[in-house]
Amino acid sequence: MTPPQDPNRVAIFDTTLRDGEQSPGISLNTSEKLEIAQQLARLGVEVIEAGFPITSPGDFEAVQAIARAVHGPVITALARTHVADIDAAFEAVRDAERPRIHTFISTSDIHIVHQLQTTREDVKGQARAAVAHARGYVEDVEFSPMDATRAELEFTAEVCQIAIDEGATTINIPDTVGYAMPHEFAAYLERLRELIGDLADVVLSVHCHDDLGLAVANSFAGVRAGARQVECAVNGIGERAGNASLEEIVMLLRTRGADLAGLNTSIETRELARTSRLVSRLTGYVVQPNKAIVGRNAFAHESGIHQDGVLKEPTTYEIMDARSVGLEANSIVLGKHSGRHALRQALEQLGYSIDGSALSTAFKRFKEIADRKKQVTAMDLEALVTDELREEIAAYTLEWFDVEASSRRPPHATVGVRTPAGDEVIGAFTGDGPIDAVFRAVNAATGLEGRLREFRVDAVTGGQDALGETSVVLELDGVSASGQGVSTDIIEAAGRAYVRALSNAVRRAAALKQDGTQGEASEEPAERAPVSAP
Ligand code: KIV
Ligand code: ZN
Numbered sequence: 400m401t402p403p404q405d406p407n408r409v410a411i412f413d414t415t416l417r418d419g420e421q422s423p424g425i426s427l428n429t430s431e432k433l434e435i436a437q438q439l440a441r442l443g444v445e446v447i448e449a450g451f452p453i454t455s456p457g458d459f460e461a462v463q464a465i466a467r468a469v470h471g472p473v474i475t476a477l478a479r480t481h482v483a484d485i486d487a488a489f490e491a492v493r494d495a496e497r498p499r500i501h502t503f504i505s506t507s508d509i510h511i512v513h514q515l516q517t518t519r520e521d522v523k524g525q526a527r528a529a530v531a532h533a534r535g536y537v538e539d540v541e542f543s544p545m546d547a548t549r550a551e552l553e554f555t556a557e558v559c560q561i562a563i564d565e566g567a568t569t570i571n572i573p574d575t576v577g578y579a580m581p582h583e584f585a586a587y588l589e590r591l592r593e594l595i596g597d598l599a600d601v602v603l604s605v606h607c608h609d610d611l612g613l614a615v616a617n618s619f620a621g622v623r624a625g626a627r628q629v630e631c632a633v634n635g636i637g638e639r640a641g642n643a644s645l646e647e648i649v650m651l652l653r654t655r656g657a658d659l660a661g662l663n664t665s666i667e668t669r670e671l672a673r674t675s676r677l678v679s680r681l682t683g684y685v686v687q688p689n690k691a692i693v694g695r696n697a698f699a700h701e702s703g704i705h706q707d708g709v710l711k712e713p714t715t716y717e718i719m720d721a722r723s724v725g726l727e728a729n730s731i732v733l734g735k736h737s738g739r740h741a742l743r744q745a746l747e748q749l750g751y752s753i754d755g756s757a758l759s760t761a762f763k764r765f766k767e768i769a770d771r772k773k774q775v776t777a778m779d780l781e782a783l784v785t786d787e788l789r790e791e792i793a794a795y796t797l798e799w800f801d802v803e804a805s806s807r808r809p810p811h812a813t814v815g816v817r818t819p820a821g822d823e824v825i826g827a828f829t830g831d832g833p834i835d836a837v838f839r840a841v842n843a844a845t846g847l848e849g850r851l852r853e854f855r856v857d858a859v860t861g862g863q864d865a866l867g868e869t870s871v872v873l874e875l876d877g878v879s880a881s882g883q884g885v886s887t888d889i890i891e892a893a894g895r896a897y898v899r900a901l902s903n904a905v906r907r908a909a910a911l912k913q914d915g916t917q918g919e920a921s922e923e924p925a926e927r928a929p930v931s932a933p
Contacts, residue, residue: 407661409652410445410628411645412604415678416461417448417477418642419632424853424872425682426880426907432461433468434785438677439633440471441750442670444645446628448501451477452491453484457910459491466495473539475499480529489536500533501571503543506558507550519554526558530565541569543606548572548579552587556594563595569602569628570595574617577610577640581620588624604628607643609635614643619651622662633678634686634693646671646692646724654719672725673749673781680785683870683881685857692724732776735769742780749777751784761787771887772864779866782859786885786895794819794902795845797894804833812836816844816898837894841901849873849901853881856889871896873904878911880904 416432419425427435432449439447447469452459466474474495478484480502492498504525505511511522526542533540542562544555559570572591574584588605592598605621605628607614618629635644649666656662675693679686688695698721700706708715733745739762746753746761753761764783769775775783798815813827814837826844830836834854842849853872858865869892872881882899886892 405663406627407656407663408627409622409656409662409664410602410604411443411649411664411666412446412448412475412628412630413439413444413632413645414448414606414630414642415439415632415634415636415645416465417450418606418630418638419636419678419682420450421638422636422641422682422684424879424881425636425684426903427461427681428903428906429457429461429464431681433464435633435678435681436465436469438670438674438750440469441667442674443665443667444472445665446473446475446499448475448477448630450491452487453478453481455910456913457907459487462488462491463494466492466498470496473497473499475501475539475541478502478529478533480504480525482528482532485529485532485536489533493536497539498537499539499541499569500537501541501543502529502533503545503573504529504558505546505550505575506544506555507546509549510546523558523561527561527565530562530567534566538568540567541571541604542567543571543573545573546575548574548584548587549576552590553594556591559591560595560597563597563601567601569604570598571604571606571628571630572621572626573606573630574608574614575606577608577614579607579613579617580611581613581616584617585620585624588621588626592625602628604630606630608638609640609642609644612640614641615647615651618643618648622652623659634675634684634690636678636682636684644691646675650692650719650724653723668723669725670750676778676781677785680782680868680883683853683855683872683883685855692719697721697724698726732774733765733769733780734774735766737765737769737775745777745780746784749781749784753784757787768866768887772866776860778860782866782868782885786883794905795898797841797891797898798823800837800840800890800894802833802836802890810836812840814840814844814894816841818845819902833890834893837890838897841894841897845901847875847901847905849875849897849904851897852879854893856893859885867892869893869896871900873897873900875901875904876908878904878908880907 449465450458450462452462462476474492476488476492478488488500544558547555603626605618605626607617629648631645631648632642633645635641652662700709705716796817798817800814802812804810809829810833811829815823815825824844826840828836828839828843830839851873855870857868859868867889869884880900880903882896884892884895
């Protein structure tokens with residue numbers, strides 16, 4: 400890939416599905432990853448890092464599904480410098496319109512000595528061989544010297560030069576442990592540009608972690624120092640404290656980029672809020688209310704003085720318009736008299752085009768909700784459609800439940816669960832609370848011993864009749880998995896979330912068994928046989 404034609408265009412490289420998915424407790428299945436990738440394409444990101452295919456057959460399958468179905472962005476996959484990693488990455492992305500292989504190796508002595516247990520010479524050899532091997536497959540190859548900001552700059556420059564000589568088209572400088580400060584990071588990049596003249600002929604990229612809360616500031620400093628690709632993740636999710644937040648860097652460039660010689664991105668910013676909600680809903684990672692750009696309060700004014708000023712003139716206290724990040728999407732309102740056509744139109748406006756039986760099911764759910772809720776907003780619809788999409792891939796489904804609850808005796812629940820084989824199994828339990836009773840009744844019905852680890856309830860919108868969104872993390876035979884559910888009835892939402900988490904755990908346990916590994920995806924996966932091309 401040659402650098403973008405507009406020298407002020409900053410390419411947004413989204414790593415929500417790779418680095419983001421490495422956040423503790425997140426485990427997305429293929430259909431959830433595909434849904435996020437489709438939304439990222441709608442958002443207009445230049446590059447989607449879809450996963451790390453060598454780490455598991457599930458990751459491989461998801462990257463391949465995204466490469467085949469998502470049009471527009473470059474689709475890339477991560478690979479260590481090992482031949483097997485690069486082969487797996489290529490097999491996974493080869494069907495993409497614009498495939499890229501992203502390979503990396505550490506250049507810091509801390510990593511070389513303690514983690515890789517090798518030498519600088521070997522690192523140079525591995526980088527050379529990996530980029531050459533990847534270039535044998537695709538024209539677009541990215542190379543990252545991991546932990547670069549704690550490495551000797553001259554050595555990192557030597558390794559990057561080797562990568563460019565072998566045909567790397569993007570050089571990405573990671574602040575892997577979030578240690579750098581903006582002025583240091585800028586100076587590092589400026590010096591690299593002085594040492595490596597050829598850096599001018601490839602795309603210079605930055606990848607910053609948020610351990611000291613500086614990921615966005617460092618990314619911005621990187622852009623000012625000449626980087627024209629920023630690696631970031633929706634809602635800032637990622638290893639440990641996360642990656643630079645996509646929405647923050649995008650709105651920073653939009654709001655202040657003009658002051659810096661017109662720096663800009665290709666992002667359709669009105670899709671930011673929706674993308675954030677989707678990622679939060681599917682990962683179970685809540686967005687804090689005061690989070691910049693996409694937090695519930697990001698555009699809310701509480702103090703009388705501020706409200707007074709904004710009423711007189713919005714720019715008194717607003718530097719951005721809520722509509723520019725898509726927060727007004729909540730204004731689409733349907734009621735109980737709205738028909739199928741109105742629902743389809745509203746969903747289309749939200750970017751979901753569904754028809755046939757999927758529309759009928761969504762309509763049935765919509766009517767149930769509209770009966771209990773006066774107004775169904777865009778956010779309700781999003782929650783509902785995402786909930787329905789999940790249903791298709793669930794192995795077990797909650798068919799019905801009865802709960803007897805009273806302050807005078809322990810609650811008792813009976814549930815009916817549809818198994819993957821299509822049978823209905825029934826279970827009952829008397830628990831500590833109505834939700835606990837439902838969860839344990841599901842265990843009794845399925846014969847699976849799920850152990851609840853986390854449970855959360857959020858309201859999708861405000862108001863007494865708000866839709867409740869629940870998120871469950873459970874453990875089944877040492878495998879943890881999450882599930883989400885949506886309903887106006889909290890017990891029903893919780894039951895759905897629990898059954899989905901159980902299904903995900905069963906699926907995950909089966910995949911791990913097939914894989915023969917028990918490890919989570921990590922940046923340094925255990926050595927293993929190459930993933931064979933399916
Ligand atoms: O943080 C990091 O160094 C990474 C690399 C693989 C780019 O995620
Ligand atoms: Zn990272």
